[in-house]
Amino acid sequence: MTSKKMFVKSPILVGVKRQHGQEGSLPETQTSSASDSDPEVLQVGWDGGDDDPLSPRSFSKSKKWMIVATVSMACFCVTAASSVYTSTYERMEESFGNSRKVSVLGLSLFVLGIGCGPLFFSPLSEFFGRRPVYLVAWSLYVIWTIPQAVASNIATMLVARFLAAFSGSTFLAVAGGTVGDLFSKDQLQYPMAIFTVSPFIGPCIGPIIGGFINYNAHWRWTYYVMLMWSFALLMAIAFLVPETFHPAVLRQKAKMLRQSTGDSRWRAPIEEQDKSIVVAVSRSLKRPFQLLIFEPMCLSLCIFSALLLGILYLFFGAFPLIFHTHHQFNLWQVGLSFIGIGVGLIVGVLTDPVWARIRLYYVSKLAESTGKPGAGEPEFRLPPAIFGSLIVPLGLFMFAWTTYPSIHWIVPIIGSGIFGMGNILVFTGIFAFLVDAYPDYAASALAANACVRCVFAAAFPLFGNEMYLVLGFQWASSLLAFLTLAMVPFPFLFFKYGKRIRSKSRMAKN
Known part of the structure; x- marks a missing residue:
């Protein structure tokens, strides 16, 4: 039986067959799509390229910008949390009895967590898609913000800050890919500029937020506010940010075709790779x-x-x-x-x-x-x-x-x-x-x-x-x-x- 293909026009899916050592949007493997060797496989692609209704690049402009705003706000929130902590030093030290050097360690551990997290979460997004990684990582970020708000000693605070940063840093690594999923190269300049500046603005705004809170309320309100902010973002991510990773969306499309046609031969390129x-x-x-x-x-x-x-x-x-x-x-x-x-x-x-x-x-x-x-x-x-x-x-x-x-x-x-x-x-x-x-x-x-x-x-x-x-x-x-x-x-x-x-x-x- 002759292979029936729906050719992929989206640039993110060009070149499923990879050379040794290359990186790209798809997981790094040494195998090509099964349609090259198995004529019974029907490979799924975009119908009409980016005009396919399921393609993230066919979303309305307002929906695209809403997604960009949400993921950029998550980046902003994480980096603001890194510096908002500095405004709690004096009153936190009165509660815990620790020195200033130990307090500063909480800032350093948070930044270290931001650096370590992407090394683990970024590869996972190539296997499971961006949305599942976002939901799991940000849920963990919200969870690890709670111990910071109720900590009874400085050790709890330090551990919770590192783990929160480790989880929340996912957006700093993966959200840029989401922006690239939504916009073609000629449209990418302005949304990418918004995403790029948001993590850098965060550390500058953090002390402003923390300064007003700690001047007028108990220092724990710093984390109550951050907890409410991060939970609101979790709801926004859950309801406003769909899957945009092109290989993962094609995997969903292949699943829909298998269910609607009863033909199990439909496969997305990512499903035919030898993944690890x-x-x-x-x-x-x-x-x-x-x-x-x-x-x-x-x-x-x-x-x-x-x-x-x-x-x-x-x-x-x-x-x-x-x-x-x-x-x-x-x-x-x-x-x-x-x-x-x-x-x-x-x-x-x-x-x-x-x-x-x-x-x-x-x-x-x-x-x-x-x-x-x-x-x-x-x-x-x-x-x-x-x-x-x-x-x-x-x-x-x-x-x-x-x-x-x-x-x-x-x-x-x-x-x-x-x-x-x-x-x-x-x-x-x-x-x-x-x-x-x-x-x-x-x-x-x-x-x-x-x-x-x-x-x-x-x-x-x-x-x-x-x-x-x-x-x-x-x-x-x-x-x-x-x-x-x-x-x-x-x-x-x-x-x-x-x-x-x-x-x-x-x-x-x-």
């Missing part, structure tokens, strides 16, 4: 470290972005110290001092069309010189990181030397805003470059970046306060600025010599 969760998780754990060890470009850029996130989390201890000491800010006013960084992040995201035009200029220039149209080189993604790397130390130096009591408090906050703008520009440039330079290992490259970032973000708060007290407010911030200044050459070097470096790499595109 253990292999996928072990690869997810191993390959990011291979990239860090064998790829100097990946390692250097990951350290740069990690340094910036480490400084951001160090500021959660430094800002209360500086603004309370020199400007007599109370708790909610200290929270509001983080608005500068948040505004800087938003302004940086709004410059995205400028960098898109600059990239198109380089792409067209390359096409003219070679006579061949194309997508351009990965290095064309680096201009925002180059500009961001220049203004990050500028913002930090401005912040450092305007923290005197005689200088109005708005001036260092403006400096922190410049730092925030440079921060997001460096992040977006590095993320885009890593995905473009390591297309076969994009997920692992981003996982490597997340791992290094979270290690730095977990470590920096542990010594931040002591550093500011020993060196003084001005020189402590200046030391951070000098560290970022040392990283400035790397985006320039990779922009100029990246193609030559990639030609000698065994993992990068060349």
Whole structure:
């Protein structure tokens, strides 16, 4: 009997047969679809490509944006929970009798959990789909928020925070895939920008929320509010976020066809693969470290972005110290001092069309010189990181030397805003470059970046306060600025010599 196929037009499903070592939307296997070897299999695909009513890309615009808003809000909630905790230090220490260093450990463990969780949950989404992983992970996040609200000792708080972050971090790893499921490449820019900025805005808003709560109510209300917020999001995820992972949706379609026709030969591509969760998780754990060890470009850029996130989390201890000491800010006013960084992040995201035009200029220039149209080189993604790397130390130096009591408090906050703008520009440039330079290992490259970032973000708060007290407010911030200044050459070097470096790499595109 001749095989009957419904050809797959969606780009996420092209190339079911995989080469060794490649990564993509489907689980990594070495087998092709059964229809290549078994003529009795009827392979399910999209009817009319993205116009298929079951395709996530055929959803209405309002439904797509509702899904994007929900998953982005989950990312925002998790990262806000990381920093909202810092506003509870003083009153929590009165209740538990622990030291400030132990309190800060709760911040570090949360960030560490955010870094570890995606390594386990991201591969699972390729087997079970995004929706089941979302529901299970976020339910666990809600559950582990409860012990934080009712903890009777600091040990319970620390363990619960790590486990909550481990579960909630799923959205930071998987939600970007959901956005890609819903929009084609030419529509992806703005929804992806919303998703990208939401995890970075969260840490800036957390102290504001916590400052108002802890100034006016018992510190446990911080977690009651977070619990209500996360439970509301769980309901939104359950009722508003359907399955969008294309292979999983096709699996549902194949099941519907088998039930409606009584023909058991209908199969989705993902059903015909020789899958192994253990292999996928072990690869997810191993390959990011291979990239860090064998790829100097990946390692250097990951350290740069990690340094910036480490400084951001160090500021959660430094800002209360500086603004309370020199400007007599109370708790909610200290929270509001983080608005500068948040505004800087938003302004940086709004410059995205400028960098898109600059990239198109380089792409067209390359096409003219070679006579061949194309997508351009990965290095064309680096201009925002180059500009961001220049203004990050500028913002930090401005912040450092305007923290005197005689200088109005708005001036260092403006400096922190410049730092925030440079921060997001460096992040977006590095993320885009890593995905473009390591297309076969994009997920692992981003996982490597997340791992290094979270290690730095977990470590920096542990010594931040002591550093500011020993060196003084001005020189402590200046030391951070000098560290970022040392990283400035790397985006320039990779922009100029990246193609030559990639030609000698065994993992990068060349």
